Amino acid sequence: MTQNTYDAARFEGFDAARFEGKVALITGGATGMGLATARRLLDEGAKVVITGRSEDRLKRAAERLDAGDRLLALPADVAKPADLDRLMGAVRERFGHLDVVFANAGVGVFKRIEEFTEEDFDSVVDANFKGVFFTVKHALPLLKDGSSIVINASWTHHKGLAIGSLYAATKAAAANLTKTLASDLSDRGIRVNAVSPGYIDTDMFRESVPTDEAREASRQDVVLKRIGTPEEVAAAVAFLASHDASYVNGVDLLVDGGVANSIPA
Template structure:
């Protein structure tokens, strides 16, 4: 039985861990040839082994346009096209107003906004007509959070990119959609709040979610798969929250 992405070529940026790795696994399991990117070669090698199927890794930093050129050159040479682009790579850090410096601002904006913009723009020559572009946003893009203003602003901006790009790309019938997770159970939580605080933070956030838990990477990957597939052929410009209902209360 054919999978939902049989015959398609997909790219997942930031695909060596967390949500990106889960999405790459789903895409490959559904028949896609999958490319993943990341900054760390050993992590990429481990991800390729974990994903299985027809998967290729390219070491690249999404905030560096020259690295993106390398990614798309590899896709063009090996596959000749790109049908699904999941611009997933992102970074986060808590810094309150009054302590924000240029290093924090540049680090977040360069990956989460500049990186997304050029990931999509540089893909255009290889993107198939009718392709699916999926952008990673966050519930932080529409909810206020203390000490998270720069990150939140980039995620709100990503949502607006989708609204504009679906018009820029309408003649090619390329769909542009967004997924907006709440907290997701990945190692990034410990990176944000510290290893000692990770369990307590997850428990607290879970208590605020109507479904009683935070998301798993596989929950977000399932939403990305829907948007990547022909099941979402008439879905364009949507923002799908993957937050257990927390954003609705």
């Protein structure tokens, strides 16, 4: 069977003004899907705030994005409410408000359950659930009515994966939070949706699937017979965050090439 390929040219016809005048916050924005989403929203006219725990990575990301005063890169740990307070204060001072939040920051620890430590548990829950919850809570005073929140979940909460028990559980919590927040924030017209990426070519994927043989096995699990790109996830986030998805709310959108729902031919 011929391997399907990703044709980036098909995605070049985006609306360069779709986010004109909008301000977006992206947690975990220095690498991978967060960085690709920052690039996408900047290209579509947004002002963007990226945050992460590593100042060096943020500096490199800001240099790559090269967006001048339309970009603000600030270090913050989303699991620490004090960091989020400082972050939101800086966003208010620089841009005044938010229109989009992409709660993307997260970590992955992949082991069998007997191998997990309490430290592993705390670090994954803090980043993948506590961090998402408090990112939204602290962003609310800055979010305009009618804004959009997108939460990064994962295909793993749709299937059982032996080494993914803790990671998938936190992503299931984030996906369920999407549904409840869609109801909770409806009086302000704030839409809340999630993306659930599959195998995406990011640092986390390469670290958790370190060998060529393991990556080939992952690729074979995907109906499209390829690993996804961060840019494909960014396109889905941009759709959900935009007015094009104005009647889409409480949805968990799989961006996984079919791995969760279909069996490869």
